[in-house]
Amino acid sequence: MGKFTPQKTLNCKGDACPLPLLKTKKAMAELASGEILEVVGTDPGSKNDLPSWASRTGNIYLGVEEEGEIFHFYLQKK
DSSP states (O other): OOSSOOSEEEEETTOOTTHHHHHHHHHHHTSOTTOEEEEEEOOTTHHHHHHHHHHHHTOEEEEEEEETTEEEEEEEOO
16 A cells, blocks of 8 residues: 555445445545545445546546455545
8 A cells, every 4th residue: 555645535345336436426525636535445346436437527546456355446636
């Protein structure tokens, strides 16, 4: 870990679709432009959902780091 320095971390462990995406949308609205959100989750569907959402909304998907069955997604607000 540590490739990015998030300004906010969102815990979505145990949440299933669509909760991680809904929580991400709300958390991103609270960030300033250029800030980074880390989304920690266990839903494999998020590996498709979050990059797709970022692309549609103009935010930047920075990538994912996998730690066993836990995913750390990084998104930057446009």
